[in-house]
Amino acid sequence: MSQDEFSTILNLIANPVRRLVLKSLSREPDYALRLSKELGFDQQLVSKHLEILEKAVFLRPTLKLVVVAQVGKFTP
Secondary structure, eight states: OOHHHHHHHHHHHTSHHHHHHHHHHHHSOBOHHHHHHHHTOOHHHHHHHHHHHHHTTSEEEETTEEEEOOOOOOOO
């Protein structure tokens, strides 16, 4: 993993909303609406963070469900 890739990952998980979304999705795939209700955030906010994570290849949409994609391991 390059330094740029590692920095990107750190920036992505620095946001507390994205961390909560990833934690929830690591348990099971879910819809943006249910995630927003579970986490207590506005659906637009959750959708925005899902889009950011998807663009960074952290998430992979499956139909309308969202699941956590497998990310390569970091080896210092």
